[in-house]
Amino acid sequence: MNALFSAFGVDWRLLLAQTVNFGVVLVALWYFLYKPVMQVLEKRRSIVTQGVEDAKRAAEKLAGADEAAAKRVVEAETEAEEIVKTARTAASLDRSRMLAEAEERSAQIVTDADLRAAELAERVRRESEKDVARLALLAASKLMKERHE
Amino acid sequence: MGSGISVVLKAQTLGTLWGFPITNSLVMTWGVMTLLIGLAFFFSRSLKLVPGKLQAGIEYVIEFVLDYMADTLESEELARRFFPLVATIFLFIALVNELEFFPGVDSIGFLHLGSVTPLLRTPTTDLNFTLALAFISFFTIEITGIAMLGFSKHASKYVNVKSLTGFFVGLIEFISNLGRLISFSFRLFGNIFAGEVMVLVAGYFLPYFLPAPLMGFEMFVGFIQALVFAMLTLFFIKLAIMDPAEAH
Numbered sequence: 001m002n003a004l005f006s007a008f009g010v011d012w013r014l015l016l017a018q019t020v021n022f023g024v025v026l027v028a029l030w031y032f033l034y035k036p037v038m039q040v041l042e043k044r045r046s047i048v049t050q051g052v053e054d055a056k057r058a059a060e061k062l063a064g065a066d067e068a069a070a071k072r073v074v075e076a077e078t079e080a081e082e083i084v085k086t087a088r089t090a091a092s093l094d095r096s097r098m099l100a101e102a103e104e105r106s107a108q109i110v111t112d113a114d115l116r117a118a119e120l121a122e123r124v125r126r127e128s129e130k131d132v133a134r135l136a137l138l139a140a141s142k143l144m145k146e147r148h149e
Numbered sequence: 150m151g152s153g154i155s156v157v158l159k160a161q162t163l164g165t166l167w168g169f170p171i172t173n174s175l176v177m178t179w180g181v182m183t184l185l186i187g188l189a190f191f192f193s194r195s196l197k198l199v200p201g202k203l204q205a206g207i208e209y210v211i212e213f214v215l216d217y218m219a220d221t222l223e224s225e226e227l228a229r230r231f232f233p234l235v236a237t238i239f240l241f242i243a244l245v246n247e248l249e250f251f252p253g254v255d256s257i258g259f260l261h262l263g264s265v266t267p268l269l270r271t272p273t274t275d276l277n278f279t280l281a282l283a284f285i286s287f288f289t290i291e292i293t294g295i296a297m298l299g300f301s302k303h304a305s306k307y308v309n310v311k312s313l314t315g316f317f318v319g320l321i322e323f324i325s326n327l328g329r330l331i332s333f334s335f336r337l338f339g340n341i342f343a344g345e346v347m348v349l350v351a352g353y354f355l356p357y358f359l360p361a362p363l364m365g366f367e368m369f370v371g372f373i374q375a376l377v378f379a380m381l382t383l384f385f386i387k388l389a390i391m392d393p394a395e396a397h
Contacts, residue, residue: 009159015284
C-alpha cells in the first residue's frame with residue numbers, strides 16, 4: 001500500500017492541504033456567489049409576488065370603484081327623477097294656484113262690472129224720474145196756463 | 150523530442166515551506182482558487198436586481214441546477230443546503246480541467262538535473278487533489294446519512310444480522326461505499342491524466358495535426374468529469390438519506 005501511495009505521490013499533508021483548499025473555495029463561493037445570487041433571486045421573487053398581489057388588490061379596487069360608480073349613477077338617476085317629479089308637482093301646484101287666482105280675478109271683474117251696471121241703471125232711472133217729474137210739472141204748468149187764458 | 154516522452158505520475162515538489170512540501174499541483178490549485186474566488190467576487194459586485202445578460206444566464210443555470218437537485222432529493226430545503234457543495238465541486242474541477250492545456254501549464258518550469266520540473270501541474274492529475282475531493286464527498290454522504298436517518302438506521306445498511314442474505318448485502322454495501330473513495334478519485338485522476346498523456350503521445354507522433362483536436366476533446370472530457378463527480382455526489386447523498394428498506 002505504501003508503495004502504491006508513494007508511486008502516486010499520496011501524502012497526508014497534501015491531502016489535508018487540498019481539503020483545506022476546497023473548504024476555502026466552498027466558503028468563498030458561498031459568500032461571494034451563491035449567497036448574493038440567492039438573495040437577489042429571493043428579493044426578485046418577493047417583488048414579483050408583491051407585484052402580483054398589488055395588481056390583484058388594484059383589480060379588486062377597480063371592481064369596487066366600478067360598483068361604487070354604478071351605485072352613484074343609480075343614486076343620481078333616482079335623485080334626478082325625484083327632482084323632476086318635485087318640479088312637476090310644484091309646476092302643477094303653481095298652475096292651479098294661478099288658475100284659481102285668474103278665476104277669482106275674473107269673477108271679481110264680473111262682479112265689479114255688474115255693480116257698476118246696476119249703479120248706472122239706478123242713476124239713469126233716477127235721472128229719468130227727474131226728467132219725467134220736470135216734464136209733468138212743465139205739462140201741468142202749461143195746462144194751468146191754458147185754463148187761465 | 151530526442152529525449153522521448155516524459156510522464157511523471159506524481160506531482161513534483163518545487164520546494165518546502167517549514168517542512169511542508171509545495172508541489173506544482175498545489176501551486177496551480179492556489180492559482181485556480183484565486184481565479185475562481187476573484188471571478189465570484191467581481192461577479193457579486195456587479196449583481197443587480199434587473200440583470201444583464203451574463204447575470205441572467207448565471208441565474209438561469211443556478212435555478213436550473215437547484216430545480217434539478219430539488220427533484221432528485223425531493224426536497225427544496227435539502228437542495229438549497231447541498232447546492233453550494235455540489236456546485237463548488239463542479240466549478241472547481243471544471244475550471245481546473247479547462248485550464249489543463251492553458252499556455253504555461255505543464256510547460257514552464259525549472260531545469261533541474263537535466264529535466265524540466267513544471268511550475269504548474271493540473272491538480273486533477275495529482276491523486277492528492279482527487280482523493281481529497283473523494284474524501285470530502287464520502288464524508289458528506291455518510292454524515293448526511295447519519296444526520297437524516299440516525300446512526301443505527303444508517304448503520305443497518307451495512308450491518309444486517311437478521312438474515313444471511315442481509316448480512317452479505319450489508320457487507321457488499323459497505324465495501325462498495327468504501328470503493329467509492331477509489332472510484333471517485335481514480336476516475337477523475339485517470340481520465341485527466343490519461344488525456345494529458347494521450348495529447349503528449351499524439352504530439353510526439355503527429356505534432357501539427359493531432360494535439361489540437363485532442364485538446365478540444367480532452368476539455369470536453371474535463372467538463373464531463375466535473376459533471377460526473379458533482380452528480381455522483383448528489384445521487385449518493387440521495388441514496389444516503391433514503392430509508393434502508395426503500396433503498397434496496
